[in-house]
Amino acid sequence: MTPPEHRLNAIAPYFTMYPLSFPLNELSQARPGEWVLDPFCGRGTTNFAARLLGLPSAGIDSNPVAAAVARSKIVRADADGVIRRCKELLASVRAPREVPEGEFWELAYHRETLLDICRLRESLMSGIDEPEDIMLKALVLGILHGPRHKGGPGYLSNQMPRTYATKPGGAVAFWRKRGLRPERINLPKLVERRARYTLAAVPETAGGEILQKDSREKSSFPRVPGGYRRVVTSPPYWGMRSYIPDQWLRNWFLGADHEVCYSQKGQLRHGGLGNFIEDLARVWENCAAVAAPEARMHIRFGALPSVPQSPEEILRSSIEMSRRWRVAGIRASGIPKKQRRQSNQFVKKMGKAIEEIDMEAVLS
Ligand SMILES: C[S@@+](CC[C@H](N)C(=O)[O-])C[C@H]1O[C@@H](n2cnc3c(N)ncnc32)[C@H](O)[C@@H]1O
Incomplete structure (x- = not known):
C-alpha cells in the first residue's frame, strides 16, 4: 500500500x-x-x-x-484549494474557443466531458502558475486517459492505456470493433475524488x-x-x-x-x-x-x-x-x-x- x-x-x-x-x-x-x-x-x-x-x-x-x-x-497545494480552483476555472470559460472535432474525439470523450476538458485546457494555458494550477494541471494529465473501471470512472476517456495515448487510427479501430462509446464523466467530481486521495498528506x-x-x-x-x-x-x-x-x-x-x-x-x-x-x-x-x-x-x-x-x-x-x-x-x-x-x-x-x-x- x-x-x-x-x-x-x-x-x-x-x-x-x-x-x-x-x-x-x-x-x-x-x-x-x-x-x-x-x-x-x-x-x-x-x-x-x-x-x-x-x-x-x-x-x-x-x-x-x-x-x-x-x-x-x-509545490504544495491542498485538495480543497485544487477543487476550488477547478470549479473556478470551469466557470470562467463558458464556450471554449477550440474544441477538436472528428471521429477520434467523438469516440474518445463524451461531448460534455470534452467541453469541460477544453474549458480547463484554455484557462490553464493562460500562464497563471499558482501551486493550485500546477497541481490541477498534473492531476488532469493523470486522469486524461486510462482504462475503464467497473467500480466507477477513474479516467475521463473511453478505454485507453494510461501510460501512453493510442494514436487516433488505432484507437478508433479498437473502439469501433468493440462498440465502445464514451461515457459522460463528471470532471469536477472526478477531480475532487482524485485530489482528496492524492493530496491527503502532501509532504513539506x-x-x-x-x-x-x-x-x-x-x-x-x-x-x-x-x-x-x-x-x-x-x-x-x-x-x-x-x-x-x-x-x-x-x-x-x-x-x-x-x-x-x-x-x-x-x-x-x-x-x-x-x-x-x-x-x-x-x-x-x-x-x-x-x-x-x-x-x-x-x-x-x-x-x-x-x-x-x-x-x-x-x-x-x-x-x-x-x-x-x-x-x-x-x-x-x-x-x-x-x-x-x-x-x-x-x-x-x-x-x-x-x-x-x-x-x-x-x-x-
Ligand atoms: C527515462 S525518462 C526519465 C524518467 C524519470 N526518471 C521518472 O521517474 O519519471 C527520460 C526522460 O528524458 C527526457 N529527455 C530526452 N532527451 C532530453 C534532453 N535532450 N533534454 C532534457 N530531457 C530529455 C525525456 O523527455 C524523458 O522524460
Whole structure:
C-alpha cells in the first residue's frame, strides 16, 4: 500500500518512470541542505524523493508533459484549494474557443466531458502558475486517459492505456470493433475524488525548480550555491524515441496541436549510437559544470536486447567521453519484483525484456 505522503508521486503516470525507491536509496546518505539534480527528470521522481528527504532539487526535461507533472512534485497545494480552483476555472470559460472535432474525439470523450476538458485546457494555458494550477494541471494529465473501471470512472476517456495515448487510427479501430462509446464523466467530481486521495498528506516542500529545457545545452542548468552534491537520473533508454508522440494527448491538453507530433525536437538523438553517446556525454559535462567537488552521480540505464551493445558499454563510453566523471561502481538494477521494473512498460508494449543497470560515478 502506498503511504499517503507518497501518493503525490503517482499523480500522473509517465512512460519509463523509475520506482521511488531508486532515488530514495541513492539519496539516503545525503546531508540536509544538499542540492540534488536530475537532468532527465521525467515525472519528477528524483525531485519527489529529494523533497521527502528535505533536500532541495532541480529537474530538467524537454518534454512538456514531463515538466508539467514534475512541477507538481515540488509545490504544495491542498485538495480543497485544487477543487476550488477547478470549479473556478470551469466557470470562467463558458464556450471554449477550440474544441477538436472528428471521429477520434467523438469516440474518445463524451461531448460534455470534452467541453469541460477544453474549458480547463484554455484557462490553464493562460500562464497563471499558482501551486493550485500546477497541481490541477498534473492531476488532469493523470486522469486524461486510462482504462475503464467497473467500480466507477477513474479516467475521463473511453478505454485507453494510461501510460501512453493510442494514436487516433488505432484507437478508433479498437473502439469501433468493440462498440465502445464514451461515457459522460463528471470532471469536477472526478477531480475532487482524485485530489482528496492524492493530496491527503502532501509532504513539506524542500525548494527547487523544474525547467522545461534541453539538457544538452549548458544554459539549461540552474546554478545553486555550492553546486549540486547529487545527481540521480535515468536517460532515455537507447532506442526509445517515442516520449513525445506517445504523450500526444497530454501534450494537446497542455496547449499543443490536436494531432500526433512526431518531432524529436529537444530529445537525445537516437539516429546512430555515436550521436546518442555524444549527446549523453554533453549532458554529463553540463552536470559536472554545476556540480560540487566530489559530487556523486547515480544513473539507471537500459537498452533493448536487440541492440548489439550492452547498456553498460553505451553508458561507460558516454561517461569517458565527458572526461569529467569517474565510474565508481556498476551493477544490475536488481529490482526483485518484475512488476516494479522501469522497463516493464516497454515489455508490455514491445514484448521484449530489457537489461537495466545502475551506475555510480564520481566527479573527477
Ligand atoms: C527515462 S525518462 C526519465 C524518467 C524519470 N526518471 C521518472 O521517474 O519519471 C527520460 C526522460 O528524458 C527526457 N529527455 C530526452 N532527451 C532530453 C534532453 N535532450 N533534454 C532534457 N530531457 C530529455 C525525456 O523527455 C524523458 O522524460
